[in-house]
Amino acid sequence: MFEAVAFYLFAFLTIAMFFITVTTSQALYALTALAAGMIFISAFFFILGADFLGAIQIIVYTGAVMALYAFGMMFFDTTREVKEKKGNKYIIVGLSTLAAVLIVVIFAAPMVSENIVALYPVIEGVGNTQLVGVILFTKYLIPFEVAAIMLLVAMVAGIVLAGKKMDLSLTLMSAEEIEEIKKEKNKKVLS
Numbered sequence: 001m002f003e004a005v006a007f008y009l010f011a012f013l014t015i016a017m018f019f020i021t022v023t024t025s026q027a028l029y030a031l032t033a034l035a036a037g038m039i040f041i042s043a044f045f046f047i048l049g050a051d052f053l054g055a056i057q058i059i060v061y062t063g064a065v066m067a068l069y070a071f072g073m074m075f076f077d078t079t080r081e082v083k084e085k086k087g088n089k090y091i092i093v094g095l096s097t098l099a100a101v102l103i104v105v106i107f108a109a110p111m112v113s114e115n116i117v118a119l120y121p122v123i124e125g126v127g128n129t130q131l132v133g134v135i136l137f138t139k140y141l142i143p144f145e146v147a148a149i150m151l152l153v154a155m156v157a158g159i160v161l162a163g164k165k166m167d168l169s170l171t172l173m174s175a176e177e178i179e180e181i182k183k184e185k186n187k188k189v190l191s
Contacts, residue, residue, distance in 0.1 A: 014040040
């Protein structure tokens with residue numbers, strides 16, 4: 001009973017967060033909702049008893065979204081109102097429904113099939129976490145390190161590029177000065 005209630009609660013919250021991510025026009029709201037949705041997805045792993053995968057979901061995916069959040073804070077001008085051009089609602093709903101049906105069919109097809117066989121047998125006395133660690137730091141050590149270096153270079157480049165744009169500090173300004181800057185930017189956009 002507890003699992004069913006928790007599943008439906010987290011399913012509703014996850015869908016709500018991703019709906020906010022897709023529909024909002026504010027970049028920071030979208031990134032915050034995306035991070036919350038990723039955290040709610042990790043709850044499914046905890047409900048199923050896969051604590052390691054739940055922790056990895058939080059650390060890796062939510063951490064990646066937080067890095068995206070940092071890039072968004074650096075590169076987007078959050079003081080300016082975003083004007084979006086809306087497309088045809090019927091096409092968007094139709095394509096979204098088609099994509100959802102295709103995803104359900106793709107993931108449900110192997111479950112219906114009787115040809116499911118485990119590729120790797122379970123090794124007695126060794127836990128899943130230990131196997132992941134051994135494989136990650138032996139067979140995949142070089143790609144792991146290269147990915148870490150690439151992320152570091154991207155973060156440093158983002159900070160350098162964002163630093164060039166920062167002529168003013170909004171935290172040190174009064175509300176009147178910020179409103180004046182907004183008006184000037186809106187005049188530039190309109191003209």
